[in-house]
Amino acid sequence: MHCESCEITLKRAFKKLNDVKDVKLSYDNEIAEIIYNPDINIDSVIETIRSVGYDATVYDGKNIDIEKPKFSHYVNSLLDKKNEVEGSLIKITILTFITLLGIQAIAYYGFFMDIPEFWSRFGYYIIFLIISIVLSAVAVWHVKAYGNNFTCTTGMMIGMTIGMVSGFLIGLMVGATNGMFIGSVAGIVIGMVVGTWTGMCCGVMGTIEGMMAGLMGGLMGSMTSLMLLNDHLKLIIPILVVASSVILIGLDYLIFKETTGTQIRKINKQSFLPFLTVCFITMMLLTWLMVYGPKSALFRF
Numbered sequence: 001m002h003c004e005s006c007e008i009t010l011k012r013a014f015k016k017l018n019d020v021k022d023v024k025l026s027y028d029n030e031i032a033e034i035i036y037n038p039d040i041n042i043d044s045v046i047e048t049i050r051s052v053g054y055d056a057t058v059y060d061g062k063n064i065d066i067e068k069p070k071f072s073h074y075v076n077s078l079l080d081k082k083n084e085v086e087g088s089l090i091k092i093t094i095l096t097f098i099t100l101l102g103i104q105a106i107a108y109y110g111f112f113m114d115i116p117e118f119w120s121r122f123g124y125y126i127i128f129l130i131i132s133i134v135l136s137a138v139a140v141w142h143v144k145a146y147g148n149n150f151t152c153t154t155g156m157m158i159g160m161t162i163g164m165v166s167g168f169l170i171g172l173m174v175g176a177t178n179g180m181f182i183g184s185v186a187g188i189v190i191g192m193v194v195g196t197w198t199g200m201c202c203g204v205m206g207t208i209e210g211m212m213a214g215l216m217g218g219l220m221g222s223m224t225s226l227m228l229l230n231d232h233l234k235l236i237i238p239i240l241v242v243a244s245s246v247i248l249i250g251l252d253y254l255i256f257k258e259t260t261g262t263q264i265r266k267i268n269k270q271s272f273l274p275f276l277t278v279c280f281i282t283m284m285l286l287t288w289l290m291v292y293g294p295k296s297a298l299f300r301f
Contacts, residue, residue, distance in 0.1 A: 005152055006054070013052045017045065032056070069260045074253045084269075085145045086256060089138060096276060097134045100283050104130060107284070112291060122291055125176045128237055129286060132169035135241075136162065136194060137279050139248045143198050146259050147268045150201050154258050159199020159210030161251045164217040165244045167191015171221025172240065174286060176233060179296025180226045186289060187218025190282070229298065 007025040010032065014023045019040035024033040034045070042058065049056040077086035104126065112118050139162050150158065171187020178186075191214025199210030228236055 009052055009152065010049065010054065013048050014045075017048060020045070069257045071253055073260070074256045077256065085142065086252075089142060089252070092141060092272065092275075093134060093138050095272075096137065096279055097130065099276060100130045100134065100279060101127075103280060104283070104287070107287065115291070122177055124234060125173045125237070126287055126290065128241055129170075129173040129290070130283060131241055132166075132173060132244075133279055133283050133286075135245055135248055136166035136169065136190075137275065137282075139165075139251060140194060140198055141270055141275060142252050142255055143201070145268055145270055146255065147201075150255075150258055152203075152205065154254065155199065155201040155203075155206040156209045157254065158201060158251065159195050159206040160213040161247060162198045163191050163195020163210040163213035165247055166194045167214040167217025168221035168224075169241065169244055170286065171218040171223075172225055172237065173221075174290055175222030175225030176229075176237070177290040177295070178293055179298060180222045181296060182289065182293055183222030183225060184219050186286060187221045188215055189218070191215065191217040226298075 010025055011023060014020050014032075014034070017040075019037040020034055021037065022035040025031075032049075036045075046056045046058075074086070077083045078090055080087045108118075108123075112122070115122075143158055143162070167187045167190060169187075170190040171183045173183075174186040175183025192211050193214070195210025195212075195214035195217075196207050197210070199206030199208075224236075224240070225233060
């Protein structure tokens with residue numbers, strides 16, 4: 001349990017059990033004290049808890065030491081090739097980045113190389129666009145690999161974080177080449193779509209959180225580009241990308257902690273080809289927008 005909302009959710013679930021007379025919950029120590037009829041079926045109690053997205057262990061009153069996953073465990077899981085989810089994240093990240101970079105190189109020699117000052121105007125930002133797409137996409141991969149098996153609090157954090165970061169990064173890159181209006185539109189669309197898709201794991205609350213975060217992220221990203229246009233914009237971009245990476249790594253660790261060691265852990269196998277196809281389409285649409293799309297007066301050459 002993470003907050004009072006968790007307590008309310010579990011109390012509602014317990015009320016459905018006829019043999020439960022009263023229940024006391026505390027998210028601080030994650031213990032539920034149940035007053036019940038002697039003929040209660042403990043398996044039905046645990047199943048009820050799991051049905052609302054939590055897990056339970058019978059506590060006999062003695063001291064118990066439940067080891068919670070640490071960040072070192074998460075790092076080890078990333079390096080474990082046998083791990084079905086975390087063990088594939090680094091491989092997916094590298095393969096996707098190399099593939100998109102190769103496709104972008106082909107596009108350059110096929111379409112963009114004759115554009116005057118292409119690298120100074122677009123090339124630098126397109127490289128970081130690829131990085132931004134990969135970062136956001138891999139975070140989505142991690143979420144979808146576990147389906148919708150998250151608590152309400154975690155689900156809202158997932159939608160909010162991924163929606164905000166993806167919207168901000170896309171708005172930042174497109175805003176750097178096209179201006180605040182087009183950058184805002186691109187960032188808002190990507191941020192709201194991604195935030196909604198990932199936030200759906202906890203229903204309406206997560207969906208709204210994801211939509212709001214995508215909206216704000218897209219606006220803030222493009223606004224940052226405009227404000228720093230003549231003040232070391234190219235220097236701040238890698239700093240912001242690294243900072244966003246740290247945030248997404250933290251989110252991945254949260255997901256790892258949420259799903260490790262629970263009975264509700266469920267893995268949905270994700271196919272790499274559809275994932276790569278979505279990344280490719282997104283990259284090419286945004287690249288064409290950055291190069292050929294409408295630009296504000298400050299960005300016309």
